[in-house]
Amino acid sequence: GQQVMQIPQYQHVQEGEDFTTYCNSSTTLSNIQWYKQRPGGHPVFLIQLVKSGEVKKQKRLTFQFGEAKKNSSLHITATQTTDVGTYFCAGRASGTYKYIFGTGTRLKVLA
Amino acid sequence: EAGVTQFPSHSVIEKGQTVTLRCDPISGHDNLYWYRRVMGKEIKFLLHFVKESKQDESGMPNNRFLAERTGGTYSTLKVQPAELEDSGVYFCASSQAMAGNTEAFFGQGTRLTVV
Numbered sequence: 001g002q003q004v005m006q007i008p009q010y011q012h013v014q015e016g017e018d019f020t021t022y023c024n025s026s027t028t029l030s031n032i033q034w035y036k037q038r039p040g041g042h043p044v045f046l047i048q049l050v051k052s053g054e055v056k057k058q059k060r061l062t063f064q065f066g067e068a069k070k071n072s073s074l075h076i077t078a079t080q081t082t083d084v085g086t087y088f089c090a091g092r093a094s095g096t097y098k099y100i101f102g103t104g105t106r107l108k109v110l111a
Numbered sequence: 112e113a114g115v116t117q118f119p120s121h122s123v124i125e126k127g128q129t130v131t132l133r134c135d136p137i138s139g140h141d142n143l144y145w146y147r148r149v150m151g152k153e154i155k156f157l158l159h160f161v162k163e164s165k166q167d168e169s170g171m172p173n174n175r176f177l178a179e180r181t182g183g184t185y186s187t188l189k190v191q192p193a194e195l196e197d198s199g200v201y202f203c204a205s206s207q208a209m210a211g212n213t214e215a216f217f218g219q220g221t222r223l224t225v226v
Contacts, residue, residue: 001169033214042202043154045214088154090215097142098167099215101154 002027004091006102014110019076021105023089030094032065032072037104038085046074079109113137115218117203123224129191132221136185136205143186144206144215145178149199157201160186193225 003026013019023032031050035043047056049065049072056063062075072089086106090099116135124130136143145157157176158168162183171178175194180186190197200222204215 035217042217042219043204045216048214090154096167097161098144098156098159098170100156101146103153 002091002093002100004089004100004102006087006089006105008105009103010106010108012108012110013079015081016078019079019083019107021074021087021089021107023072023074023091023102025070025091025093025100027070027093029069029091031092032069033090033092033099034063034072034074035088035090035101036085037088041085043088076107079107081109081111083107084109115203115205115216117201117218117221119221120219121222121224123226124193126195126225127192129189130193130223132188132190132201132203132223134186134188134203134205134218136203137216140205140207140216141183142206142213142215143180144204145186145188146202146204147199148202148220149196154202157188190223193223195225198223198225 005024007022033048034046037043047063052069053067054065060077064073086104088104089102092099118133122130141162143160146154148154156170159166160180163180177189200220202220203218206213206215
């Protein structure tokens with residue numbers, strides 16, 4: 001079945017450093033979404049990517065969708081303590097309506 | 112507008128007992144999803160309703176889990192009898208009509224502990 005892996009599993013950075021998490025799907029995706037879950041919270045939608053090679057920016061966050069639509073990345077520039085949490089990608093394969101979540105990357109930012 | 116609400120927020124039950132989780136999606140959202148996160152691992156898909164119909168229940172672990180969405184509004188997920196490995200956080204999410212490219216709104220989750 002479809003699998004979505006994320007690396008790294010954990011990342012500790014100093015405040016001000018950059019951070020990147022990578023998402024890889026075993027199958028070609030129709031679209032991919034990114035979510036952030038704060039400790040003790042629930043996943044909150046960040047963004048959706050649909051087109052091959054698409055790049056979207058939200059302030060310090062940059063999201064990319066691979067040309068083959070099987071991988072994606074989230075890059076945070078100059079991390080802040082408010083960025084802490086677990087970042088999940090969620091991919092949807094063609095012909096389905098369910099999203100398969102990645103394993104998540106837990107980010108800690110040290111002040 | 113109210114978001115996705117889940118009840119209860121926490122539940123502690125003994126092995127062998129029955130628990131029913133409830134999810135109220137955002138009004139007007141046809142799609143309703145159940146997910147589970149066990150021990151800080153990935154968020155696993157359980158099933159997907161479109162209105163009152165089960166569109167995809169391929170993620171349901173076994174026949175101890177029963178999900179319903181009568182009338183296409185709120186949904187319940189019953190675990191009977193509960194086992195230790197059922198512990199985790201159960202999330203419900205909803206999204207608008209039958210378009211795959213819509214964001215899902217998640218509820219706060221129900222933390223289930225089976226002892």
